[in-house]
Amino acid sequence: MKLKxxxxxxxxxxxxxxxxxxxxxxxxxxEVGTKATGxxxxxxxxxxxxxxxxxNPAGLADFERSEVSITPYVTSRRPTYIPDVFxxxxxxxxxxxxxNGMKWYPDDENLLGVNFGAVLKLDQLKGFVPGFAFFxxxxxxxxxxxYDPLPGYDNSVSLPEYNYETDLLILDFHPTLAKEVxxxxxxxxxxxxxxxxxLLFRKLSLVPTDSLIPRPYENFPMDPTFEGDGWGVGFNMGxxxxxxxxxxxxxxxxxxxxxxxxxxxxxxxxxxxxxAVAQEMAxxxxxxxxxxxxxxxxxxxxxxxxxxxxxxFGAGISYQYSEKLMxxxxxxxxxWSRLEEVKVKxxxxxxxxxxxxxxxxxxxxxxxxxxxSLGCEYQPSEKVVLRGGYYFEPSPIPDNSLTPLFPDIGxxxxxxxxxxxxxxxxxxxxxxxYIDFKERTVxxxxxxxxxxxxxxxxxxxxxxxxxxYFSLSYHx
Amino acid sequence: xxxxHKKILFIxxxxxxxxxxxxxxxxxxxxxxxxxxxxxxxxxPINSPALEGNVIGDPAMKGLSVYTPPGYQEELRRKYPVLxxxxxxxxxxxxxxxxxNLREVADELIDQGEIQPMIIVMPNGSNQFGGSFYTNSMVLxxxxxxxxxxxxxxxxxxxxxxxxxxxxxxxYNKEGQxxxxxxxxxxxxxxxxxxxxxxxxxxxxxDYDSFFCSVSAMSAPLTFEGDGTNFRGILEWIDGVxxxxxxxxxxxxAYRTMTPNAGHLSAKMFAMAAAFSPHTSAPYYPSDxxxxxxxxxxxxxxxxxxxxxxxxxxxxxxxxxxxxENDIQTKFLSLLEQGEEPFEDMxxxxxxxxxxxxxxxxHARIFQQLLAGSGINHIxxxxxxxxxxxxxxxxxxxxxxxxxxxxxxxxxxxxEE
Numbered sequence: 001m002k003l004k005x006x007x008x009x010x011x012x013x014x015x016x017x018x019x020x021x022x023x024x025x026x027x028x029x030x031e032v033g034t035k036a037t038g039x040x041x042x043x044x045x046x047x048x049x050x051x052x053x054x055x056n057p058a059g060l061a062d063f064e065r066s067e068v069s070i071t072p073y074v075t076s077r078r079p080t081y082i083p084d085v086f087x088x089x090x091x092x093x094x095x096x097x098x099x100n101g102m103k104w105y106p107d108d109e110n111l112l113g114v115n116f117g118a119v120l121k122l123d124q125l126k127g128f129v130p131g132f133a134f135f136x137x138x139x140x141x142x143x144x145x146x147y148d149p150l151p152g153y154d155n156s157v158s159l160p161e162y163n164y165e166t167d168l169l170i171l172d173f174h175p176t177l178a179k180e181v182x183x184x185x186x187x188x189x190x191x192x193x194x195x196x197x198x199l200l201f202r203k204l205s206l207v208p209t210d211s212l213i214p215r216p217y218e219n220f221p222m223d224p225t226f227e228g229d230g231w232g233v234g235f236n237m238g239x240x241x242x243x244x245x246x247x248x249x250x251x252x253x254x255x256x257x258x259x260x261x262x263x264x265x266x267x268x269x270x271x272x273x274x275x276a277v278a279q280e281m282a283x284x285x286x287x288x289x290x291x292x293x294x295x296x297x298x299x300x301x302x303x304x305x306x307x308x309x310x311x312x313f314g315a316g317i318s319y320q321y322s323e324k325l326m327x328x329x330x331x332x333x334x335x336w337s338r339l340e341e342v343k344v345k346x347x348x349x350x351x352x353x354x355x356x357x358x359x360x361x362x363x364x365x366x367x368x369x370x371x372x373s374l375g376c377e378y379q380p381s382e383k384v385v386l387r388g389g390y391y392f393e394p395s396p397i398p399d400n401s402l403t404p405l406f407p408d409i410g411x412x413x414x415x416x417x418x419x420x421x422x423x424x425x426x427x428x429x430x431x432x433x434y435i436d437f438k439e440r441t442v443x444x445x446x447x448x449x450x451x452x453x454x455x456x457x458x459x460x461x462x463x464x465x466x467x468x469y470f471s472l473s474y475h476x
Numbered sequence: 477x478x479x480x481h482k483k484i485l486f487i488x489x490x491x492x493x494x495x496x497x498x499x500x501x502x503x504x505x506x507x508x509x510x511x512x513x514x515x516x517x518x519x520x521p522i523n524s525p526a527l528e529g530n531v532i533g534d535p536a537m538k539g540l541s542v543y544t545p546p547g548y549q550e551e552l553r554r555k556y557p558v559l560x561x562x563x564x565x566x567x568x569x570x571x572x573x574x575x576x577n578l579r580e581v582a583d584e585l586i587d588q589g590e591i592q593p594m595i596i597v598m599p600n601g602s603n604q605f606g607g608s609f610y611t612n613s614m615v616l617x618x619x620x621x622x623x624x625x626x627x628x629x630x631x632x633x634x635x636x637x638x639x640x641x642x643x644x645x646x647x648y649n650k651e652g653q654x655x656x657x658x659x660x661x662x663x664x665x666x667x668x669x670x671x672x673x674x675x676x677x678x679x680x681x682x683d684y685d686s687f688f689c690s691v692s693a694m695s696a697p698l699t700f701e702g703d704g705t706n707f708r709g710i711l712e713w714i715d716g717v718x719x720x721x722x723x724x725x726x727x728x729x730a731y732r733t734m735t736p737n738a739g740h741l742s743a744k745m746f747a748m749a750a751a752f753s754p755h756t757s758a759p760y761y762p763s764d765x766x767x768x769x770x771x772x773x774x775x776x777x778x779x780x781x782x783x784x785x786x787x788x789x790x791x792x793x794x795x796x797x798x799x800x801e802n803d804i805q806t807k808f809l810s811l812l813e814q815g816e817e818p819f820e821d822m823x824x825x826x827x828x829x830x831x832x833x834x835x836x837x838x839h840a841r842i843f844q845q846l847l848a849g850s851g852i853n854h855i856x857x858x859x860x861x862x863x864x865x866x867x868x869x870x871x872x873x874x875x876x877x878x879x880x881x882x883x884x885x886x887x888x889x890x891x892e893e
Contacts, residue, residue, distance in 0.1 A: 087863070087865070088861070089860075089862070092859055092861070094862065094872075099508065105504075108502040145505065151577065151583070152577030152580035152581070152874070208865065211861070211864065212871065214575060214870060214872075214873060215872060216577070218865055275574075276571075276574035276575050277575055452863065452864055
């Protein structure tokens, strides 16, 4: 097909897909590429479709034809949280309003997303193979209502519907370039990650007041909600080495990226309504009685949140065991320990005991994780391919910072099944992935940074996830 | 495509679609319905003959709050056990309802099935001194014993209990028109209180153990003397009383200017003196002691109160002996010496905060050892706070009240179906 026509088709498809992306509502954390998903994500040593832009850009160098592909997918993540949140210890445990013992779900969504990619194989490019991919490396959307003030608190203004809420969407616009540097032996590739992020972060805080104030008024519920967006830039690089005609070794690295989200923090404190306590506090302390007569305190400030995304380093092997059977294996490491904390402004130096500063720091202190993936592809006929994969990845989130805000609650065992159908210039593929998260029980409230705000939510966490990926690819 | 390949493909796709559909249902959260509500009745002042004619001129009409459980106004044939809940110093009949959220606590516990529905009676035990200590305050006049600050123990046991029996659907047996104070009566009555109210509950329970099946106290002064060595009981407050009044020990003139308004320890000390040791000029009191006592409210014709220490901060024995007649520990030991069983056929529960500002945790520990040493079953619980919220005299009442209600509920007979 002539170059001009090829580029026209590519432009049209990309334009169309951009529209699709904008209109897609709700997006999920996902693998990239239907084939890679079907293989359990063990794709660094294979990297033979457009998703090599993500897994190992060096793989583009081996393309024999140009390719465009679109992958819509749907993900259903189903977390469950049973709170067990008490202040105090031992026999002296005090409820604070987290509806302990009850099973809670977020506002469940079946989330639609889309990836797409394009690879251009042109003789005119003298061995360089460019590609462009769009995918969603990070996508979290959870809204929980797990808190109510204790009976008798009598806040006259209702709290918001949700008290723990995350909506994080990071899009990766990813131009890539690869070249075979030693024919039939060694390929190199590199790509640029242009990241666009949107973030909503809401985490209820209980502001301690004074030890003179009787329960249940000793903590005021505070709702700080940040909304903002930002950009970040990173890169990835890869090497693909053909060790033998049947064995390939791929190594790739993704750079860490900091995204600074700029936006606004809206802060509300919901006050109790008890005239008798107001009078007593006015008599016994310096607390103004207006703090116990209902209503709320509210303010809004410009704010920035920096999210430190991890670097990723991995290696994979593909082994063409036989004409019909391919085996793949990957291991990768992500340094989630970069994600130390999230800071949200509190608008003013809060006039009570507990938050002396104008910033609320939420320690995260995530941990580095290593992921193991393996997969196989069986081609019973020329046109049909069957795939299966498995991966294991621990959770990067320690007990001390685990809350329902982020879904990675336990060690993950992911199982994938996939099928591909070749129809001339078109390929259809489908992959299904089920992720079982190991159940986790967090027993102790953590006060990591000494600001009298607890940093996790104890209780029982359960989660599983279902995802379906469909792809349509056109080779030309 | 070959037929068998088509079959494989069809089966694989079908299985996978089946799996994927399983995760797609939207789940529903539990509905957080509020519990059915009980009601706190604010009852207009009721007259107490036991309080009439008191020397200090306090009214004999006392306010009253009564909690009735959910269903009380609907299930008109049902009768309930009753808990008498006595407030602390400085409080009144609204304290448990307004500050400590009694209605919400009780409603929640009933809704969760943790307590049985019961009536909770909250009388007003305050007076112009800030608290009556639920004591029959009497003073010897030239010819007779008169009520000084009011007979508050009689008010509770005679006037108030009769009022409740007659006006609320509480459990008892009758013979003709007479309400029988029999085993059924006792089994369905309990008494409790916080601080001064806990003291009152224990005192009344010992004096009227045939009326109550269970007694509890939250942060109560249970031993005026302490253990006699390391801890001096309420006498630990003495230095604080002098400090509040800005009086140096040894200054007899300044001593006579001390007032209950100087601070919270002074207020309690004078209120206890009004309850336990109103002043008298009766002839048989040692004349050499008359000048060491403190007169207060002299406008009432010489009536006043005697605090149990002189201007040197030293105990005045004959006044202290009157206080000890009202001391829980002393009363308890006295009954044992007489061969009687204190709190006979009663269940006992008491608690204290481990950082009580009035040092009442030491009272509780001493009394707990006393009970244990006497072989009397009881439950004692000491509360700790958390992090920046230490367990003080009254900041955890919201939670402690729940445990008290559970305790008493467990002591009442199971409600009939």
